[in-house]
Amino acid sequence: MKKISSYLLTLVFVVVAVVATHAQAPRRIISLAPSLTKNLYLLGAGDLLVGCTSYCTLQSDTQAEVVASAIQVNYEKAVLLQPDLVITTSLTKPKTIDTFRKLGVEVLVYDSPRSFEEICSQFIDLGEQVGRKQQAETLxxxxxxxxxxxxERIPADAPSQKIILQIGANPLFSVVPNTFMNDFIRFSKTENIxxxxxxxxxxxxxxxxxxxxIIVVVLMGMIGEEEKSQWMSYPSLSAVQKNQIFMMDADKACSPTPLSFVESLEDLITKIYQR
Known part of the structure; x- marks a missing residue:
């Protein structure tokens, strides 16, 4: 009877130890999305990052290794980094997610946010996952x-203006409803064409x-400058006549953190209302 009790007690200790281990915040993270990499830094959790994509921007003191491009993952290199968590978005191929899970790595997948509120809620969830919930809520x-x-800087009597946020060229793409970038339009009190x-x-x-x-070109480098010049070549265009063809930082606007979203909105409102 004593042997059985001793065995049961040992089993309980093992189970508790396993549960406690899984309950711990991750210590080695691979990020497969530039926006999530930015969020880790904003949370003060950049030291947990061991792997990322070639499109992620790393801070100088980060020792993370590139384990993926936009479309392909080097699984062997990734597994050698011994990650206990992979964070990514629903844009990642299901096969990639399944492969990591089969390799025994936990994968956290976030849907593409459709609003500023979803950006915020996902940020708080990520903060909780990495043991930084309080920091996330404060931010x-x-x-x-x-x-x-x-x-509050938008004039109450501001006239209604039509706007396009251009996010692609050749073919041309614009921001549409039910996307977080449409919130730039909604919050700026303009009308999406x-x-x-x-x-x-x-x-x-x-x-x-x-x-x-208003035309806002959200494209990087020479492509953005070329598109702005192209629009300027149409003198009958209302945006040309009003001198309201603007550039927006594509890196901040297209893969934002909660903070950089607000910074982009500040920039847009300053340009539109000159205040």
């Missing part, structure tokens, strides 16, 4: 307070017909 509170101040579209593909001729008052 969100600060971001929302800063946004409130930003929105692509509000009737479900897919962002749009022709230049259609843009000219819809005649936006």
């Amino acid at each position: 969100i509170a600060d971001a929302k307070a800063r946004m409130k101040q930003t929105l 692509a509000a009737d579209l479900t897919v962002g593909s749009i022709t230049r001729e259609s843009v000219l017909i819809r005649n936006p008052d």
Whole structure:
């Protein structure tokens, strides 16, 4: 009887130890999404990052290794890093997610956020997952307070203006509803000329017909400059006549943290309302 009791007690200790181990915050993380890599840094958890994609921007003191491109993962290299968590988005191929799980690595998948609120809720969840929930909640509170101040800069009597946020060239793509980038439009009190579209593909001729008052080019480098020059070549365009063709930092706007979303919105509102 004593032997059975001793065995049961030992078994309980083993189970508790296993549960405690799994309950611990991860210590070695691979990120397969630039936005999630940024969020780790914002949470002060960059030291947990051991692997990332070639598109992730690393801080100088990070020792993480590149284990993936936009479409392919080097699983052998990734597993040698002994990750206890892979974080990624629903844009990652299901096969990649399944492979990591079969290799015994926990994978945390976030859907592409459809609003600023979803960006915030995912950020808090990530904070909780990596043992930084309190930091995440504090950062969100600060971001929302800063946004409130930003929105108060919009004049109450500001006239309604039509806008397009261009996020692709050749073919041309615009921001559409039910995406987090549409919140830039919604919060800035402007009207999306692509509000009737479900897919962002749009022709230049259609843009000219819809005649936006504001054009925001969210493209990097020479492509962005070329697109701005292209729009400037249409003198009858309302945005040209009003001198309202702007550039927006694509890295900040297209893969934002809660903080960089607010920073991008501040920049947009400053450009539109000159205040």
